[in-house]
Amino acid sequence: MHFLVFIIIDKGVAMKIALECFSCFLKQAVEAAEMSTESETMRREILREVLKESLKISFDRTPVHMGMIIHRIVREKTKNPDPYANLKKKYNARALELYPYMKELVGYSKEKLVTAVKLAIAGNILDFGIGGYAKDFGVKEIIDEVLEQPFAVDNYQNFRKALSKADSILYLADNTGEIVFDRVLIEEIPDYKKRITLVVKESPIINDATLEDAEAVGLADQVRVINSGLEAPGTIIDHCSEDFLDALHSADMIISKGQGNYEGLSDLSLPIFFLLKAKCKVIARDLDVKVGDLILKQDSKS
């Protein structure tokens, strides 16, 4: 098993922390602190710890790694294991309300798979992690906008081909709420019940989807659900469980949602497709696109 791990991480040139990330780290820390405790003293302690960790973190790490550290500090200081619990429920519920609308959109669409892929990316906007991006809940407007928007990185044809051949497909979920949108895409994939394994986070981290959320939105009944062994808002390859790494290595095709998974898995030798919206300058630069662009990117090595 360790041999496999070695092969996977050997070529790892994942998206690394940039100077611009630090203001975002502090914004996240303060938002999480405010959500987790009413004590100003404790909030300040959290800020201090995050500042200290910001001084220690290596620029060879991914932003997601720092996200893991930040939210661990918040949990440990406040003893609140899941500060976003209520908001996550709200997001799942709101997204579920939109589920019939999205099914209709796909149903009426001439290119059902493209529409479903775009919806899955539209769902990626529901994110608390990255500073201030589309927190308002005009999701219907976002959906309509995304459906009109072309892919800035467009490997859709290869995506479709890979999908038609793969016996086993690993689908890496990102956020709560968003997984309802993922459900719409998953249901457009033939034989999804047999072929797809959904990967969620092991334990709560920001608004990332866990098994509980997969159950709440009706996905856990339809596909196998595993977790990555992580409590990070994305994937950190050398912190994942061996079971997950084994699944990652043996899958014929991987569909990776969101920025946090991209950060940790880009430039690995995997048959992977990244579906995301570029939400900040750092990832836009990495992908050579503009902030707000839609991405359906096949890993160059896949």
Add this chain to the structure above:
Amino acid sequence: MHFLVFIIIDKGVAMKIALECFSCFLKQAVEAAEMSTESETMRREILREVLKESLKISFDRTPVHMGMIIHRIVREKTKNPDPYANLKKKYNARALELYPYMKELVGYSKEKLVTAVKLAIAGNILDFGIGGYAKDFGVKEIIDEVLEQPFAVDNYQNFRKALSKADSILYLADNTGEIVFDRVLIEEIPDYKKRITLVVKESPIINDATLEDAEAVGLADQVRVINSGLEAPGTIIDHCSEDFLDALHSADMIISKGQGNYEGLSDLSLPIFFLLKAKCKVIARDLDVKVGDLILKQDSKS
């Protein structure tokens, strides 16, 4: 002289650093670092120093104080005394192009002084200091919008009265570019050549206006110009020169532009009026207004 200083700072409850300020500090630091040096190593060193200072700074300080520290670090590390020099020239030049348009707006206005005050506040949008706020240069659109917008805090009648009585008026400028807008307001004040003293920063800090800028936009010929003895992006009362404090204390009326001056001078016993646009959550909370609101606030003690 020290006795005067004591009287002024005695009641000081200036706007203090809030948790949300820290992400903004790092954003400013990184932007200034990127503008000042091409060396990634040096940029990282600047970030490290700013993180260390963020750990040390007292929450009893104002955001402006941290701004002073940040930009001192950038200058010392990069040996670049004025990284914003070119941009400042550009902003002055661009604002000067709008000067005839603004004079016309005032000329045609029924309430010339109100229009001039609003223009002076519209100019306050030209700021690099506060994260990402209106950096694009659609200034004409901003002007039109601001002229339509009511004051959220409206002490205009008292402002007008104070203006009619004051023998000596101290006008605290804020930014480059913006001082062209200030010129429009100043020129609407009767006897401005005799009554007004313009206060600029002693040396370059971000895009704040200095004597050179007052000269560049034609204000130095028209009114007396002094400096605050500061290299901070605002006013820090216990770091100002005694000459400035003397002027501050002896003026019949003080017109203070922008957030940085408000942060340091709010809640002092001065006959002061603050003209600004609330550019971030922290100041909006302090003023009990919304981000983006126009403020013409008389100090409650004046």
